[in-house]
Amino acid sequence: MDNSFEILDLSSLGRNKTWVQKAFGDISKRSAAQQITIGGVSGWCTGFLFVRVGKVAAGTLGVSLLLLQVAQHQGYIKINYRAIQSEIKRTKDVINKEANRHYPGVVENAKRFLQKNMFLAGGFAGGFLIGVAF
16 A cells, blocks of 8 residues: 655645634625624724724823913923924925835725725724714
8 A cells, every 4th residue: 555645735825814814714705794794893893992092092182282281381391383383294294205105006905995895894884883982
């Protein structure tokens, strides 16, 4: 009896996949109900966290701005608004340049993804709105 076997190396197949790809696979090939469910649950979680984190961030930012204005009014600090405006403009230009260089075609890729996964995107949008409401 000849026991010669061909060895297949399957270890490299899953290396370049994210944990989401490993868990769900290609979602666009699943049924519409599964896509809507996955999108809805992930949208709800995102919306819920968005509100919770947003409240903390808004509170922190508001208190910081209030303290900054009080300190300026009392004369503890002096703010050079022209320097701030020029720095904001320069930073915005650098960010736009780097984003266009590193991420070309992001809008086209997003459009293609949304067209291919319409049910997933619809479920996500609905779940996000429900998550924001809670």
